[in-house]
Amino acid sequence: MIEMSALREKPTLTGERVRLVPLSEEHTDDFYASANDDEIRRLTGTHRVFGYEEVREWCAGRPGRPDRLDLAILSRPEGRFVGELALLDVDPENESAAYRIALSALEFTGQGIGKEATRLLLRYAFDEVGLHRVWLEVYSFNMRAIAVYRSCGFAVEGRLRDALLWEGRRHDALVMGVLEQDFRKAGG
Structure with missing residues (x-):
């Protein structure tokens, strides 16, 4: 059974290198820079460039969304914004939801930050929300x-x-999914 209150509560999740906190208006400047970074846009397949006010309103609206979970990824112990992630498109009847993550710059890749943030969110999704399956799309x-x-x-x-x-070339997207038992087997 899905626990929808676990989406409304907007938790703070803490790991060794990252802290996941509710995404809010205070993250607007960092989120805006990340969302309009050329490489981040390519990796996420985002063609549009976002206006500052549009990003501010989007960030400000995240805490009030009872149907999804948007969290900022902060480095530990500095508290520097390094990206954001979300659990969205929650399907309570099938105990399933979509996942997305975007690190804010390539300087944060290869350090295990994305892996740790993903594991923290999946643990919350399976243990607290009560999901059975989480899925995503990633470009090949x-x-x-x-x-x-x-x-x-x-x-x-x-x-x-x-x-x-993207820039005249076509790319496939892979649909990937993880079931709770697969996450546990992978050390989650």
């Missing part, structure tokens, strides 16, 4: 992210052919 060229997801128990479930057209 993003090998580093695919490796992180696999290490957290995700498996490729399908391929969306030519899902992204």
Whole structure:
């Protein structure tokens, strides 16, 4: 049974290198810079460039959303914004939800930050929300992210052919999912 109050509560989750805190208006400047970074836009397949006011309103609206969980990823112990993640498209009847994560700059890749943040959120999703399955989409060229997801128990479930057209080239998107028991087997 899904515990929807676990989405409304907006927890703070703490690991060794990261702290996940509710995304809010205070993160607007960092989120704006990240959302408009060319490499982040490529990795997420985001064609549009966002205006500052649009990002501010979006960040300000996150705490009030009872149907999803948006968290800022802060480095420990400095408290520096290093990205954001979300548990969204929650399907209570099927105990399933989508997941997305974006680190705010390439300087944060390869340090285990994304892996730790993903594991913290998945633990919360399975233990507190009561989900059975979490899924995501990742572009096939993003090998580093695919490796992180696999290490957290995700498996490729399908391929969306030519899902992204970026600078004249088409790229597939992989649909990956993790079941609670797979996450536990992967050390979660």
